Amino acid sequence: MAPAPLxxxxxxxxxxxxxxxxxxxxxxHLVLSEPFSRAYYDGPEQQSSRFPVxxxxxxxxxxxxxxxxxxxxxxxxxKDMAYHARAGATPELLARFTNTFLIRDPAWxxxxxxxxxxxxxxxxxGFDALAALVERVDGLGRAVVLIDGDDLRDDPAGVVAAWCAxxxxxxxxxxxxxxxxxxxxxxxWSDWHEQTARxxxxxxxxxxxxxxxDDPRIEAAVAGATPVYEALRAxxxxxxxx
Numbered sequence: 373m374a375p376a377p378l379x380x381x382x383x384x385x386x387x388x389x390x391x392x393x394x395x396x397x398x399x400x401h402l403v404l405s406e407p408f409s410r411a412y413y414d415g416p417e418q419q420s421s422r423f424p425v426x427x428x429x430x431x432x433x434x435x436x437x438x439x440x441x442x443x444x445x446x447x448x449x450x451k452d453m454a455y456h457a458r459a460g461a462t463p464e465l466l467a468r469f470t471n472t473f474l475i476r477d478p479a480w481x482x483x484x485x486x487x488x489x490x491x492x493x494x495x496x497x498g499f500d501a502l503a504a505l506v507e508r509v510d511g512l513g514r515a516v517v518l519i520d521g522d523d524l525r526d527d528p529a530g531v532v533a534a535w536c537a538x539x540x541x542x543x544x545x546x547x548x549x550x551x552x553x554x555x556x557x558x559x560x561w562s563d564w565h566e567q568t569a570r571x572x573x574x575x576x577x578x579x580x581x582x583x584x585x586d587d588p589r590i591e592a593a594v595a596g597a598t599p600v601y602e603a604l605r606a607x608x609x610x611x612x613x614x
Contacts, residue, residue, distance in 0.1 A: 378448065380473070380474055381471060381505050382452070382502070384484075387476065387521040391451065395449045395451075397550045401449040404451075406451065408452045409452070410435065411431050412453075415431055417459065431460065432460025436465050455501035455502075461508070466508055472518070473502060473505070475518065477522060477582070478593070481521075486585075506518065515538070518607055523610065528548050
């Protein structure tokens with residue numbers, strides 16, 4: 373039986389693109405970048421008016437079916453934002469995947485997101501959506517495999533090794549380093565991937581404190597997301613599988 377698609381559900385600005393790049397470097401998975409974004413932004417079930425409907429066939433269920441068809445022929449890894457799929461990611465749909473999760477302190481992720489999209493919505497910040505998917509996966513009786521972006525920056529080898537063990541794939545330490553450059557599938561969100569495109573590995577954590585903001589929307593968003601983040605972080609996977 374072919375392995376189920378392996379999915380990393382993330383919040384934005386969490387290091388998810390670097391994780392995707394690491395999976396691409398391994399060379400043993402078909403790596404797909406944010407396929408559910410078409411359903412969220414472009415499809416008939418769109419949850420945002422940021423873009424016009426331009427993909428009338430793009431639904432959450434339809435994207436999931438495409439991933440399952442691909443996984444019948446080769447191992448598939450998907451990196452996506454949890455909010456892209458929350459509306460249609462029923463427990464029955466999630467049961468067809470191997471689901472893992474990536475979070476990051478909103479004191480860092482929210483200002484970083486707002487710097488690119490000042491008109492962000494709370495939904496796009498992603499924390500409530502990721503928590504909802506975690507709850508659905510937990511309700512299936514499956515282990516919740518969740519990692520923190522700051523842990524990943526502090527100890528890439530330890531966190532990736534623990535994640536690989538949790539999803540039953542081999543750990544490839546050589547894949548922690550790569551040649552700079554863009555990857556297939558990055559075209560739509562190319563400006564969001566500039567830092568990873570310039571990188572050759574996971575970047576270390578910033579030594580300075582999180583950026584201060586005098587924007588009330590950003591302050592409120594950070595305050596609202598922090599309790600969700602802290603509750604999720606308490607369940608995070610640590611190096612060694614702790």
